[in-house]
Amino acid sequence: MKQQKKQLRLGAFLQDVGHHIGAWRHPDAPLNAGMNLEHFKLLARRAEAAKFDMIFLGDQMTFQYGEDEHIGRTTRTVNFEPLTLLSALAMITEKIGLVATASTSYNEPFNVARKFASLDHISGGRSGWNVVTSWTLGEALNFNRDEVMEHGLRYQRAQEFVEVVQGLWDSWEDDALLNDKSTGHFFDPRKLHVLDHQGRFFKVRGPLNISRSVQGQPVLVQAGSSSDGQDLAARSAEVIFTAQRSLTDAQAFYRGVKEKMAAYGRHPDRLKIMPGVFPIIGESEAHAREKFEQLQSWVDPEIGWPVLARHLGGIDLSSYPVDGPLPELPLTQGNQSRQGLLVDFARRENLTIRQLYWHVTGTRGHWAIFGTAAQIADQLEERFTGGGADGFNIMAPWLPGGLLEFIDQVVPELRRRGLFRHEYAGATLRENLGLARPANRYADRAPGGAS
Numbered sequence: 001m002k003q004q005k006k007q008l009r010l011g012a013f014l015q016d017v018g019h020h021i022g023a024w025r026h027p028d029a030p031l032n033a034g035m036n037l038e039h040f041k042l043l044a045r046r047a048e049a050a051k052f053d054m055i056f057l058g059d060q061m062t063f064q065y066g067e068d069e070h071i072g073r074t075t076r077t078v079n080f081e082p083l084t085l086l087s088a089l090a091m092i093t094e095k096i097g098l099v100a101t102a103s104t105s106y107n108e109p110f111n112v113a114r115k116f117a118s119l120d121h122i123s124g125g126r127s128g129w130n131v132v133t134s135w136t137l138g139e140a141l142n143f144n145r146d147e148v149m150e151h152g153l154r155y156q157r158a159q160e161f162v163e164v165v166q167g168l169w170d171s172w173e174d175d176a177l178l179n180d181k182s183t184g185h186f187f188d189p190r191k192l193h194v195l196d197h198q199g200r201f202f203k204v205r206g207p208l209n210i211s212r213s214v215q216g217q218p219v220l221v222q223a224g225s226s227s228d229g230q231d232l233a234a235r236s237a238e239v240i241f242t243a244q245r246s247l248t249d250a251q252a253f254y255r256g257v258k259e260k261m262a263a264y265g266r267h268p269d270r271l272k273i274m275p276g277v278f279p280i281i282g283e284s285e286a287h288a289r290e291k292f293e294q295l296q297s298w299v300d301p302e303i304g305w306p307v308l309a310r311h312l313g314g315i316d317l318s319s320y321p322v323d324g325p326l327p328e329l330p331l332t333q334g335n336q337s338r339q340g341l342l343v344d345f346a347r348r349e350n351l352t353i354r355q356l357y358w359h360v361t362g363t364r365g366h367w368a369i370f371g372t373a374a375q376i377a378d379q380l381e382e383r384f385t386g387g388g389a390d391g392f393n394i395m396a397p398w399l400p401g402g403l404l405e406f407i408d409q410v411v412p413e414l415r416r417r418g419l420f421r422h423e424y425a426g427a428t429l430r431e432n433l434g435l436a437r438p439a440n441r442y443a444d445r446a447p448g449g450a451s
């Protein structure tokens with residue numbers, strides 16, 4: 001029998017009206033897309049019909065850009081709360097994974113454990129938590145702080161946070177609930193476990209008041225790429241979202257993270273690396289670039305400065321000569337991997353500040369690819385078969401059109417090449433991603449054992 005080629009994974013990273021900041025002015029853009037339930041229902045249904053592994057909703061609990069006089073010219077200001085939205089989308093979908101961001105800096109582990117376990121029950125085993133440590137000042141100011149927590153410290157907190165959440169998810173063994181009406185036993189107390197966690201950042205007794213979820217534990221996703229972020233992923237994550245632009249950087253990142261997993265006794269297949277990719281599809285490469293330029297033309301140039309500052313970790317370059325090179329920049333407490341990526345990109349391509357900001361405004365520094373459906377598929381295939389990715393998080397520049405074009409044109413091309421599924425492999429997100437259902441840590445202990 002012919003052996004099936006390794007299959008790539010696909011996520012649809014849904015950002016209100018698309019990832020391009022000018023997309024809201026596209027003639028086909030729905031109005032107020034970030035708060036438009038019908039818009040998200042359409043996207044979720046279409047992604048599911050195309051057999052995507054997941055939809056993903058990123059989140060920041062603040063406006064995405066500063067509040068200067070130009071703020072009224074961007075839509076990155078109003079959005080649904082992602083878990084509430086995913087709960088609604090769970091009701092109109094059956095197979096597709098439902099993944100959302102929740103911050104470890106501005107939540108308590110008990111709340112996060114409870115919400116994602118609930119979503120796992122509601123959706124029949126399709127929930128995933130994207131762990132982020134949050135790097136924006138706006139969020140710090142909304143959560144009792146005057147500045148962003150130091151980078152290393154927030155990752156230490158994240159590590160303990162994840163351990164507590166995973167501990168709480170094991171509160172109930174799979175067969176703890178008896179539901180025995182005749183004897184009057186609702187559950188077996190020997191199969192309920194109290195976490196009793198006391199650590200540096202958290203003191204959490206447990207148990208969780210949500211029974212063991214369909215996937216055992218919701219899928220753990222992680223989206224930080226600094227050295228601390230990679231450590232967290234290597235230790236705990238099952239999917240990682242990342243943002244390398246070149247094949248060689250992607251290969252180095254892929255190898256590095258998978259090698260790190262060995263130190264934690266984990267097999268490399270237990271983590272799927274899914275870079276974000278920003279595809280623009282045209283009848284030719286030139287046509288795709290024209291489409292991009294059209295989107296760029298809808299951006300207020302003044303929005304470029306706060307966007308660039310944000311992705312450089314809060315450094316404002318507006319006082320430097322705009323046609324000069326990027327100055328030396330200190331490493332900030334913000335998004336370190338994106339800052340490094342942009343500085344490398346500017347140096348490698350010899351970009352002026354104007355050229356860099358022009359690019360960042362459009363793509364936020366993500367890997368952008370232009371061309372016909374076949375050319376897009378070529379680039380994805382090269383990165384996938386070349387050891388740079390296990391799949392991709394599709395960041396459509398505008399919605400719904402950019403995602404629908406990808407579904408209608410690129411997905412069939414990937415299928416023709418034997419790289420993407422025709423049908424879902426299973427019913428849960430784990431089954432579709434090829435991830436094992438984790439055993440409950442208490443399951444092999446003798447009944448009544450220490451809890």
Ligand SMILES: Cc1cc2nc3c(=O)[nH]c(=O)nc-3n(C[C@H](O)[C@H](O)[C@H](O)COP(=O)(O)O)c2cc1C
Binds near residue numbers: 393
């Ligand atoms: C595809 C993708 C999705 C992300 N989604 C979010 C998000 O929803 N919220 C957020 O605060 N950060 C998000 N990030 C940023 C990361 O959480 C992280 O802050 C960033 O990669 C910097 O991490 P580092 O400081 O470890 O380098 C995302 C990154 C990528 C590549």
